[in-house]
Every structure is written in C-alpha cells, then in structure tokens.
Amino acid sequence: MTNVLNPFVVELLERPGGDKVLQCYQCATCSGSCPVIDEMQYGPRRILHLIQSGEEALVLSSRDMWFCVSCYSCASRCPREIPITELMATLRELAVEKGYAEDLEADFGQSFMETYKHHGRLFEPELMIRYYLRTFDIKGLLGMLPLALPMLLKDKLPFLPERIENPEEMEALLPEPHTPSAEERARRRRRWLPWLTSGVVTLLLGAGGLAWHVVAHRKEDE
Amino acid sequence: MKYGYYPGCTLLSSAKEYDLSLRLSFAQLGIELVELDDWSCCGAVHGEGKGVIALPARNLALAEAQGLDTIIAPCSGCYRNLRRASQSVQKDKAARQMVNESLVEGLELKGNVRVLHPLYVLTHEVGLERIKAQVVRPLTEMKVAAYYGCMLTRPKDEFDSTERPTGLDELLVALGATPVDYPFKAKCCGGALAISHSEVTAKLTGKVLDSAKGAGADTVTLACPMCHTALDLYQGKAARAVGHDLELPVLYFTQLLGLALGIEASRLGFQRHIVSPEPQLARLGF
Numbered sequence: 001m002t003n004v005l006n007p008f009v010v011e012l013l014e015r016p017g018g019d020k021v022l023q024c025y026q027c028a029t030c031s032g033s034c035p036v037i038d039e040m041q042y043g044p045r046r047i048l049h050l051i052q053s054g055e056e057a058l059v060l061s062s063r064d065m066w067f068c069v070s071c072y073s074c075a076s077r078c079p080r081e082i083p084i085t086e087l088m089a090t091l092r093e094l095a096v097e098k099g100y101a102e103d104l105e106a107d108f109g110q111s112f113m114e115t116y117k118h119h120g121r122l123f124e125p126e127l128m129i130r131y132y133l134r135t136f137d138i139k140g141l142l143g144m145l146p147l148a149l150p151m152l153l154k155d156k157l158p159f160l161p162e163r164i165e166n167p168e169e170m171e172a173l174l175p176e177p178h179t180p181s182a183e184e185r186a187r188r189r190r191r192w193l194p195w196l197t198s199g200v201v202t203l204l205l206g207a208g209g210l211a212w213h214v215v216a217h218r219k220e221d222e
Numbered sequence: 223m224k225y226g227y228y229p230g231c232t233l234l235s236s237a238k239e240y241d242l243s244l245r246l247s248f249a250q251l252g253i254e255l256v257e258l259d260d261w262s263c264c265g266a267v268h269g270e271g272k273g274v275i276a277l278p279a280r281n282l283a284l285a286e287a288q289g290l291d292t293i294i295a296p297c298s299g300c301y302r303n304l305r306r307a308s309q310s311v312q313k314d315k316a317a318r319q320m321v322n323e324s325l326v327e328g329l330e331l332k333g334n335v336r337v338l339h340p341l342y343v344l345t346h347e348v349g350l351e352r353i354k355a356q357v358v359r360p361l362t363e364m365k366v367a368a369y370y371g372c373m374l375t376r377p378k379d380e381f382d383s384t385e386r387p388t389g390l391d392e393l394l395v396a397l398g399a400t401p402v403d404y405p406f407k408a409k410c411c412g413g414a415l416a417i418s419h420s421e422v423t424a425k426l427t428g429k430v431l432d433s434a435k436g437a438g439a440d441t442v443t444l445a446c447p448m449c450h451t452a453l454d455l456y457q458g459k460a461a462r463a464v465g466h467d468l469e470l471p472v473l474y475f476t477q478l479l480g481l482a483l484g485i486e487a488s489r490l491g492f493q494r495h496i497v498s499p500e501p502q503l504a505r506l507g508f
Contacts, residue, residue, distance in 0.1 A: 016274065035410045035426055039419070067422065070267045071410035072376035076384045085377075093270055104418040109268045116263035122231035131417060143420055147455055154494045156236040156455075164262045172324045173280055175271030 006054030017086025024048040030074035039067040065091040066103035099187030120164030226290030227255040230300040237447035239491025243476040264303040278307035279321040283331035292336040298373040298446035305337040350396040358484040360398025367434035369444040397482040404437035406430045411452035424459035427452045471499030
C-alpha cells in the first residue's frame with residue numbers, strides 16, 4: 001500500500017501533540033469550547049481539517065495558534081483525546097522555524113525565552129525591553145504605560161534580576177537552534193528587524209552584566 | 223507536614239503578596255515549606271521543544287537531590303508544567319533519558335517527585351475539617367466568587383473537576399465566607415496574551431468579572447498570579463471592555479486563609495493590590 005499521509009501530517013506525528021491529528025472526526029467540540037474563537041481565522045476544528053488535508057502554509061501562516069490562550073478547554077473535552085493545546089504550541093514552534101511567524105505573540109514568546117535563558121529566571125523589565133525593541137509596537141507600549149506606574153508604586157516590578165547560580169545550565173535544557181533551509185530563510189528575511197534587535201539587546205545586556213560582574217568583584221577584592 | 227516549595231518567578235515580583243500570605247498561613251497551619259534551592263523558570267507557556275519537559279524537570283531533579291519528595295507550586299502555570307514533566311519522566315523512559323542528558327553533571331532525575339498545588343494540600347492533605355477547626359476569625363459577610371481559571375483544573379487531575387470545580391468554594395465555606403456561584407468560574411482570563419494582544423485579555427477578563435459581579439460577589443479569590451494580573455491589574459481595561467465599572471477586589475486564597483486564621487491584615491500584602499480591598503476589609507473589621 002502506498003503511503004497516503006501528507007508530509008505535514010508525517011512531520012507532526014513526531015511532534016508533541018501531533019501524534020493524534022488523524023483521529024479528529026470534525027465534531028467541533030473544540031471550536032465550540034474555545035474562548036478566543038472570535039479572534040481566530042479558522043478555529044481548532046478547521047485547523048485540524050487543514051492539517052489532515054496537508055495545507056501546511058495555510059495553517060502555519062494563520063493567526064490561530066498565536067491567539068490560543070492555552071486554557072485546555074478544547075483538549076479536556078475532545079472525545080478523541082487529541083491534545084489540541086500541545087498541538088497549538090507545536091504549530092507555534094513550526095511557524096517560527098519555517099519563517100511563517102509574524103504575530104506579536106511570536107516575538108513575545110521569543111523575548112520571554114531569551115530572558116529566562118539569560119538569568120535562569122524571568123526578569124520582567126528585561127522581557128519588556130526585549131519585546132518592545134523587537135517589535136516597535138508603539139501602540140501596545142502606549143496602552144501598557146498607564147499600568148507601569150501603578151505597578152512601580154505597588155512594588156510589582158523588580159529592579160534587579162533574580163539569577164540562578166549558573167544560568168549557563170539553561171542552554172542545555174532548550175533545543176539546539178534550528179538551522180533554516182534556503183526556503184525558510186527567504187520567508188524569514190522579511191523579519192530581519194526582530195533578529196537584529198534581539199541580538200543587539202543580548203550583546204548590550206551581556207556587556208552590562210560583565211561590567212557589573214567586574215565591578216562587583218573588584219569591590220570584593222578590596 | 224513538610225513540603226518542598228517552588229515559588230516560581232512571579233512570586234518574587236508582581237505576586238509577592240501571594241508568597242507572603244502562603245508562607246504565613248501555611249506556617250500557622252503547621253505546614254513546613256522548604257524553598258527549593260537554586261530553582262529555575264519552568265518556561266511558562268514559552269518552553270520550546272524538549273524545554274517543555276526539560277526546563278521544569280531540572281527543578282524536579284533539584285528536589286530529589288535536596289531530599290524533597292513533594293513540591294508545591296502556587297502558580298497554576300508552574301503547577302501544570304512541573305506536573306506534566308513529572309508525569310512524562312515517570313511513564314516515558316526516553317523523556318527521562320533526555321532530561322538526564324540535559325542536566326548539569328552531578329544532577330540526576332529518577333522521577334519520583336510529586337507535584338501539588340497548595341490549594342490541594344489544603345483540600346486533600348490537611349483536610350478542610352482541620353482548617354475549619356483553626357479558623358478564629360470566620361469570614362462571615364464576605365460574598366466571594368471563587369475563580370479557578372484554566373491550569374489549576376485542566377488538564378484533568380485527580381483533585382477536581384475540569385468543568386465545574388469546587389475546591390476553592392469548599393475552602394471558602396470552611397473559612398466562613400459565602401461562595402457565589404457563577405458561570406465563568408473556570409473560563410479563561412486570557413492572561414497569556416496580556417502583552418501582545420491585551421484587548422483580548424481585557425475582553426475575556428471582563429466576561430469573568432462581570433459574571434462574578436452579576437452573581438452578587440463583592441470579592442474574587444483565585445490561585446494563580448497570572449490570573450491575578452489579568453483580574454486586578456487589567457481590571458480597568460476589562461471595565462472598559464464590558465462598558466461599566468467592576469470594582470471587585472481580587473484576593474489570593476492564601477490571603478483569605480490568613481485572615482480567617484487570625485493573621486493580621488497588615489502582614490498579608492493587601493496594600494499591594496491595584497483594586498484596593500482595604501476599604502472593604504476595614505468595613506468588615508479587619
């Protein structure tokens with residue numbers, strides 16, 4: 001018998017949440033349960049149908065997985081026990097790897113990861129700096145500013161990062177960076193700004209951290 | 223009773239009052255919390271690839287090395303991540319091997335760490351009867367909407383229902399408060415999109431708070447710092463999304479527990495809330 005599976009399904013079978021995509025029988029319990037269905041282009045039911053039909057580009061360039069709030073309403077009700085929440089996370093990863101990702105939430109996720117990788121723990125001010133420099137989301141920033149003052153007044157924003165003893169340990173806990181193919185690079189090229197700014201921020205923060213380290217040690221020596 | 227304690231990143235910053243009230247009220251109940259040494263971020267919803275398991279699993283390995291067989295995670299997101307990692311390394315040899323290859327030398331995960339949310343320590347390990355017996359200042363006259371959000375009850379665990387959870391409500395009854403029933407108690411607040419698509423967070427949070435208020439609640443209680451950010455910090459945005467004032471103080475369940483156990487209100491971090499609960503607490507004599 002010839003293999004009737006499309007390449008997208010085959011690729012997903014190996015990924016978290018992707019091994020049961022063929023079990024979906026389109027009952028739409030997921031889309032009916034989804035609190036953000038209004039924000040999506042297709043919704044989980046149609047996403048599963050598109051996956052079964054091999055529509056990789058449509059799925060990965062859609063906005064749906066970026067609006068998934070990871071609430072598990074769909075997955076906990078799915079009569080076919082498809083872990084749709086994990087599938088959405090996998091679609092996010094694939095969209096980044098293959099250069100489709102354009103949503104602000106993709107940049108937020110990357111900024112978040114860079115921050116906890118840097119310290120071993122999250123440091124909110126750095127996350128915000130990384131995110132807004134990466135996106136230049138001025139409208140979003142203006143909407144956030146009125147919240148920043150009360151947060152500062154209520155001592156909800158830390159000034160110094162909490163770090164684990166050896167933040168280098170974090171690197172091995174994360175996957176090796178994906179090497180994009182020529183096709184993926186071409187898709188990604190439109191997105192040079194985030195890559196550049198995140199590189200610059202990392203360098204600056206690294207240099208700052210090093211300088212601080214040197215100063216702190218000099219004090220200790222004295 | 224002794225538990226390992228994994229605070230998670232937000233309990234050191236925006237949710238300090240959760241950390242504070244949890245430590246105080248658990249100590250009052252005679253529960254010893256040992257903070258996990260050198261704990262690291264669980265990845266939240268932004269773990270990637272093997273990191274989804276490996277990031278939280280590092281903390282499980284630390285717990286084993288530090289002789290802690292159970293750790294509690296007060297953030298629902300951390301709870302979900304640590305629990306998923308724990309289940310994964312217990313049933314899947316390949317996952318355990320992947321984790322051990324990713325850990326720093328000298329650290330090894332065998333996979334026998336139990337992960338609990340502090341609410342379930344109260345409802346399933348301490349027992350509500352014992353808590354009730356220690357209440358010195360019952361929260362009578364408080365009409366409280368228990369908000370469960372998502373990851374406290376989903377994916378399904380052995381502690382509560384994914385559709386109509388009751389654990390927080392039962393705790394409220396034990397503390398002498400009146401729980402308010404409302405349809406949005408286990409619906410999502412949209413906290414995950416608070417920065418990138420804050421209008422979605424405002425919309426979803428607005429529905430939750432409006433539903434609680436409509437059912438007659440004067441306070442909301444919850445068990446997750448991310449939900450707290452949405453319901454408290456974003457309440458102004460949520461009010462604009464629903465088109466009218468909400469004015470609902472949002473308290474961690476550990477703060478209510480602390481009050482009922484007789485801990486002074488001034489030590490439970492109420493001054494740190496954006497929507498101040500202080501006028502209402504003063505009215506009730508706290």
